[in-house]
Amino acid sequence: MGTRCSVFIATSLDGFIARTDGSIDWLDRxxxxxxxxxxxxxxxxxxxxxxxxMGRGTFEKVLTFPEWPYGAMPVYxxxxxxxxxxxxxxxxxxxxxxxxxxxxxxxxxxxxxxLYVDGGKVIQSFLAAGxxxxxxxxxxxxxxGSGLRLFGDLEADITLNVxxxxxxxxxxxxxxxxxxxxxxxxxxRQPN
Amino acid sequence: MGTRCSVFIATSLDGFIARTDGSIDWLDRxxxxxxxxxxxxxxxxxxxxxxxxMGRGTFEKVLTFPEWPYGAMPVYxxxxxxxxxxxxxxxxxxxxxxxxxxxxxxxxxxxxxxLYVDGGKVIQSFLAAGxxxxxxxxxxxxxxGSGLRLFGDLEADITLNVxxxxxxxxxxxxxxxxxxxxxxxxxxRQPN
Numbered sequence: 001m002g003t004r005c006s007v008f009i010a011t012s013l014d015g016f017i018a019r020t021d022g023s024i025d026w027l028d029r030x031x032x033x034x035x036x037x038x039x040x041x042x043x044x045x046x047x048x049x050x051x052x053x054m055g056r057g058t059f060e061k062v063l064t065f066p067e068w069p070y071g072a073m074p075v076y077x078x079x080x081x082x083x084x085x086x087x088x089x090x091x092x093x094x095x096x097x098x099x100x101x102x103x104x105x106x107x108x109x110x111x112x113x114x115l116y117v118d119g120g121k122v123i124q125s126f127l128a129a130g131x132x133x134x135x136x137x138x139x140x141x142x143x144x145g146s147g148l149r150l151f152g153d154l155e156a157d158i159t160l161n162v163x164x165x166x167x168x169x170x171x172x173x174x175x176x177x178x179x180x181x182x183x184x185x186x187x188x189r190q191p192n
Numbered sequence: 193m194g195t196r197c198s199v200f201i202a203t204s205l206d207g208f209i210a211r212t213d214g215s216i217d218w219l220d221r222x223x224x225x226x227x228x229x230x231x232x233x234x235x236x237x238x239x240x241x242x243x244x245x246m247g248r249g250t251f252e253k254v255l256t257f258p259e260w261p262y263g264a265m266p267v268y269x270x271x272x273x274x275x276x277x278x279x280x281x282x283x284x285x286x287x288x289x290x291x292x293x294x295x296x297x298x299x300x301x302x303x304x305x306x307l308y309v310d311g312g313k314v315i316q317s318f319l320a321a322g323x324x325x326x327x328x329x330x331x332x333x334x335x336x337g338s339g340l341r342l343f344g345d346l347e348a349d350i351t352l353n354v355x356x357x358x359x360x361x362x363x364x365x366x367x368x369x370x371x372x373x374x375x376x377x378x379x380x381r382q383p384n
Binding site: 127139146150152154157158159160162165167 | 218
């Protein structure tokens with residue numbers, strides 16, 4: 001069994017993860033309707049993962065939080081533009097210039113069985129490389145009309161199975177998909 | 193109560209209703225996995241509608257079918273480029289150059305309480321005009337990467353409620369949404 005790579009993310013009904021300027025006011029507004037203590041399975045998901053892979057956009061957003069939220073969880077920050085990580089982060093956070101396939105291979109060699117892949121561009125590059133094995137998508141009942149999309153171009157269709165589907169009383173619909181077919185030999189591709 | 197305008201359509205998980213060239217091979221392939229007799233609520237939906245509104249694209253596709261599938265159901269074909277309807281169609285099919293708001297107003301005056309709005313561009317123009325009241329979206333578990341999108345640009349967010357959600361054993365997820373807020377005064381806008 002290879003290392004699993006999971007996405008856990010919220011989108012608008014028209015498939016956006018943020019407005020064009022990156023703002024998630026619509027998501028904050030939706031979350032304000034959720035009763036305290038309801039996290040739509042996020043904590044439970046976090047318990048199943050061994051490491052986190054994120055891109056520069058997500059990393060810089062997380063740096064604005066009052067504190068680093070991932071404790072001692074290993075985190076791979078994929079970026080070609082970040083020169084070095086800021087001081088004060090846990091030693092488990094590392095900068096990487098590797099391709100998605102290289103990171104997964106190295107994480108796997110480190111014993112990481114389940115990676116949490118986060119951030120729009122990183123998710124798209126992992127999907128395009130055939131590396132995502134599961135997606136949990138929480139669809140917020142709003143149409144934005146424009147913004148940053150979760151999904152991007154693909155060289156071939158990716159077919160999935162529904163593992164679970166849940167409707168929350170506040171109108172979020174959460175679907176858990178497993179990837180069935182994806183591009184073959186993705187792990188053997190040369191990094192680009 | 194005004195006339196309801198409903199969408200009933202299938203999309204890929206990444207929000208496409210067809211490939212860029214209009215083909216729906218992916219949908220046909222998915223439908224081939226569905227047991228005979230299962231129509232995912234389509235016949236039941238058709239029983240609730242009084243009239244159908246479609247654009248040129250859907251109309252021309254329907255004309256390729258062996259026979260006109262809508263019987264004596266009133267059908268408004270919205271098109272500026274079709275000169276006249278081909279011979280042999282039921283008298284209940286009419287060509288219209290009206291705006292979405294004008295068609296809804298006239299349908300309403302004709303006693304039509306529930307319109308089925310079909311076709312990507314027509315659905316987008318009705319949504320943008322604040323005229324859609326309900327959407328039943330059947331999400332096929334496949335990512336296409338590119339194609340013709342169901343949803344388009346909007347001048348303002350549209351918020352929705354989930355009325356019902358259903359997972360079919362063959363992996364389709366069908367969500368029935370009601371529009372909560374949309375652009376105000378849409379019916380009073382001048383046709384564009």
